[in-house]
Amino acid sequence: MKLSKIILSFVSALVILFSTSVVSFAKVVGDKIILGAAISLTGKYSSNGVHTQNGYNMAVDRINSMGGVKVGGKTYKFDIIYYDDESNPKRAAQLAERLISQDGVEFMLGPYSSGLTKAIAPVTEKYGVPMVEANGASRSLFTKGYKYLFAVLAPANLYLDVAIDLAVEKNNGKGVTVAMAFEQDAFSQDVRLGVLDAIKRTGSKKVIDDKLPKELNDMAATLVKVKQMKPDVLVVSGHTKGALTAIRQISEMKVDVPMLAMTHCDAAKLSKQHGKNSQYALCASQWHKTLTYKDDFFKDGMTYDADFTKEFGYAPPYQAAESSAALLVFKDAFERADSFDQKKVRDALAATNMQTFYGNIKFAPGGQNVDKPMVLFQVMCDDGGKCENKVVAPTKWASAKLIHPIPSWSER
Amino acid sequence: MKNNLILYIGILIFGIAAPFVFPAFKVQLSILCVLIILATTWNIQGGEMGYNSFGNILFYGLGMYLCASVQVGMFFPLAEWTESGGEKTFVHTPTQFFQGMAVGLIVAAVVPTIVAGLIGYSILGLRGHYFAICTLGLGVAAGEISGGIEIIGAGQGFTTPPFPDVGSLDSRGEFFYFLSFFTLVLTFIAVRSIYSTRFKLILNAIRDNEDKAEAMGIETMKYKIIGWMISAFFCGLAGGIMGGLVGYIDSTDVAFDGREMGVFMVLMAILGGKGTLWGPIIGATVFHIFKEGFWTFFLGWQYVALGVLIVVIVIYFPEGIMGWLREKYPERFGEVVDEADRKAQVELK
Numbered sequence: 091m092k093l094s095k096i097i098l099s100f101v102s103a104l105v106i107l108f109s110t111s112v113v114s115f116a117k118v119v120g121d122k123i124i125l126g127a128a129i130s131l132t133g134k135y136s137s138n139g140v141h142t143q144n145g146y147n148m149a150v151d152r153i154n155s156m157g158g159v160k161v162g163g164k165t166y167k168f169d170i171i172y173y174d175d176e177s178n179p180k181r182a183a184q185l186a187e188r189l190i191s192q193d194g195v196e197f198m199l200g201p202y203s204s205g206l207t208k209a210i211a212p213v214t215e216k217y218g219v220p221m222v223e224a225n226g227a228s229r230s231l232f233t234k235g236y237k238y239l240f241a242v243l244a245p246a247n248l249y250l251d252v253a254i255d256l257a258v259e260k261n262n263g264k265g266v267t268v269a270m271a272f273e274q275d276a277f278s279q280d281v282r283l284g285v286l287d288a289i290k291r292t293g294s295k296k297v298i299d300d301k302l303p304k305e306l307n308d309m310a311a312t313l314v315k316v317k318q319m320k321p322d323v324l325v326v327s328g329h330t331k332g333a334l335t336a337i338r339q340i341s342e343m344k345v346d347v348p349m350l351a352m353t354h355c356d357a358a359k360l361s362k363q364h365g366k367n368s369q370y371a372l373c374a375s376q377w378h379k380t381l382t383y384k385d386d387f388f389k390d391g392m393t394y395d396a397d398f399t400k401e402f403g404y405a406p407p408y409q410a411a412e413s414s415a416a417l418l419v420f421k422d423a424f425e426r427a428d429s430f431d432q433k434k435v436r437d438a439l440a441a442t443n444m445q446t447f448y449g450n451i452k453f454a455p456g457g458q459n460v461d462k463p464m465v466l467f468q469v470m471c472d473d474g475g476k477c478e479n480k481v482v483a484p485t486k487w488a489s490a491k492l493i494h495p496i497p498s499w500s501e502r
Numbered sequence: 503m504k505n506n507l508i509l510y511i512g513i514l515i516f517g518i519a520a521p522f523v524f525p526a527f528k529v530q531l532s533i534l535c536v537l538i539i540l541a542t543t544w545n546i547q548g549g550e551m552g553y554n555s556f557g558n559i560l561f562y563g564l565g566m567y568l569c570a571s572v573q574v575g576m577f578f579p580l581a582e583w584t585e586s587g588g589e590k591t592f593v594h595t596p597t598q599f600f601q602g603m604a605v606g607l608i609v610a611a612v613v614p615t616i617v618a619g620l621i622g623y624s625i626l627g628l629r630g631h632y633f634a635i636c637t638l639g640l641g642v643a644a645g646e647i648s649g650g651i652e653i654i655g656a657g658q659g660f661t662t663p664p665f666p667d668v669g670s671l672d673s674r675g676e677f678f679y680f681l682s683f684f685t686l687v688l689t690f691i692a693v694r695s696i697y698s699t700r701f702k703l704i705l706n707a708i709r710d711n712e713d714k715a716e717a718m719g720i721e722t723m724k725y726k727i728i729g730w731m732i733s734a735f736f737c738g739l740a741g742g743i744m745g746g747l748v749g750y751i752d753s754t755d756v757a758f759d760g761r762e763m764g765v766f767m768v769l770m771a772i773l774g775g776k777g778t779l780w781g782p783i784i785g786a787t788v789f790h791i792f793k794e795g796f797w798t799f800f801l802g803w804q805y806v807a808l809g810v811l812i813v814v815i816v817i818y819f820p821e822g823i824m825g826w827l828r829e830k831y832p833e834r835f836g837e838v839v840d841e842a843d844r845k846a847q848v849e850l851k
Contacts, residue, residue, distance in 0.1 A: 180748050209749065274650070301649075
């Protein structure tokens with residue numbers, strides 16, 4: 091059989107290919123600290139993936155231009171190796187493995203979304219690679235006992251429970267009826283758990299509890315039910331697409347509900363894309379430009395907002411801000427550790443206690459940031475149709491008063 | 503025959519040595535093994551039997567969930583493991599991990615086989631495009647259903663047990679590599695021996711003319727179901743391994759990933775040449791290398807590059823790499839060619 095010859099030559103070609111393609115980087119080359127990141131540049135999370143990447147890049151440029159990172163008396167600059175995880179957890183886990191074992195990366199930045207972070211965390215944990223992530227909020231990430239995972243954001247279950255509290259408060263402390271529609275993914279389902287806790291705590295009642303498919307394009311069935319049941323609060327969470335779909339269909343179907351609470355409004359640029367239709371939507375956010383936190387690199391939220399807009403041509407959603415904050419945390423930890431030893435850097439990260447333009451950062455033993463509350467903003471429009479996000483809760487940061495209940499469509 | 507033996511021993515040695523020669527590529531090599539298993543077993547009913555199935559992803563995903571569930575459920579309460587808000591952390595001891603994995607893999611192979619039998623009984627009466635479309639729905643439905651089952655994590659996903667602390671950091675990669683490599687060897691031996699029996703001829707008869715095969719007294723339904731069950735057995739195993747390798751199971755993106763794995767397994771078999779023993783293996787290898795290359799060098803454009811590859815395959819290699827080689831070098835495939843006859847044929851064209 092001559093066929094075997096063909097296959098033999100094929101196999102040997104393979105060997106040559108493999109052996110020539112081993113290119114290894116070290117974590118610190120010359121004056122560069124190389125971080126690795128798998129980001130969703132394509133697929134269902136691509137828009138948020140880009141926000142994340144822009145946030146990282148913005149911070150890298152800023153830190154590098156302002157003197158870099160000082161370790162052991164030498165100045166280093168940040169550099170990031172990116173891969174596209176295609177919004178797919180399988181791919182993300184593979185890429186983490188690749189970044190660490192092939193590219194030799196010893197410090198990682200997180201991907202976008204809880205699901206992908208969940209896929210990457212076991213890998214970084216196994217290799218003892220410290221990962222500062224800014225976009226994986228699922229509570230289950232912080233209950234697994236991961237030692238090398240640090241999240242600069244508040245866990246997902248805290249996103250919308252405040253909204254339920256607000257509704258109850260407006261209802262004179264009596265329980266409210268809640269309709270829920272959540273995408274079937276790690277993050278949204280965790281938001282749901284938080285809302286469920288809040289419902290239980292306040293003696294409220296859930297009347298609709300729908301699970302929506304990924305890549306949410308249609309939630310008309312849920313909205314028909316909402317029209318029938320007339321709940322006090324409608325809670326929707328499904329990343330950027332979920333927010334856009336909800337507003338589009340609520341306005342099309344003229345669904346009246348006293349309170350509409352959502353996530354990802356700013357990432358979806360709701361107020362810009364849907365204008366007045368998005369008015370009164372209440373949104374959970376990790377950050378808002380009007381918050382008065384400060385740091386040396388970005389000064390404060392307003393300055394960050396202006397600088398980011400100048401560089402990328404759109405206002406930064408919180409996904410970008412928290413991503414920038416992740417690099418500030420890394421810089422701080424490297425300098426305090428004064429070493430590139432992964433264990434030392436890890437310990438330094440665990441001891442982080444700092445303020446950034448994005449908020450205070452201090453990690454609980456599980457890795458989540460416990461020093462930064464969530465804020466709720468409401469989309470408010472003036473008569474000219476210009477809409478803006480204004481913080482309405484918690485009261486400490488509020489720049490506007492909550493409009494409740496939402497006027498019905500016939501009155502708008 | 504002697505040449506063949508050398509080839510097999512060569513590949514075996516290459517397979518065993520690979521993780522030590524290319525330590526950085528262990529994960530990619532493990533995935534390659536899984537891809538080859540999927541392509542080879544898809545070929546049983548897709549290539550040999552002529553029933554193009556997009557539904558094998560169902561068995562793969564089923565195997566993945568089953569293996570992980572058994573591995574956890576044998577030692578800990580499964581519901582608490584997957585419940586996202588759970589405050590408890592469970593850790594498998596090495597013995598528990600490997601025992602669980604072993605039992606899990608057995609379940610992951612057996613249950614999908616039974617499921618294939620049941621589903622096959624009801625839908626293998628469909629032929630051609632109707633069968634393909636029907637199976638396309640299977641994977642999609644399974645993804646949506648599993649995304650709603652709380653005990654396996656629903657939309658939250660399922661984190662498979664982390665690899666226990668045995669030996670060095672490389673042990674996880676080596677374990678999964680050898681697991682997938684030996685499963686591949688097992689698959690190859692099984693498929694190869696199946697292909698040397700009357701069973702393969704029956705499958706081919708079904709592909710070439712099912713009615714005639716039936717008229718000759720072959721119980722086609724029985725063989726079609728058995729063929730699909732064999733595929734399901736190995737797909738389930740592959741899924742179980744992949745679940746452990748990835749470490750995180752998501753209903754539509756990892757387990758019932760019809761959009762990627764489900765299509766890739768068909769593509770790999772066609773690229774290599776369906777209806778041949780070596781075709782799917784070569785196809786999977788070439789495909790995997792291309793894909794990894796695209797990811798590295800065409801960041802953001804990898805799917806465009808992949809699309810171009812598919813177009814090129816369909817236009818220039820409709821019979822796959824093996825088919826193309828066979829046409830070019832028929833002598834090497836043991837075919838006796840009469841030069842004069844060949845020339846005459848070319849002129850006729």
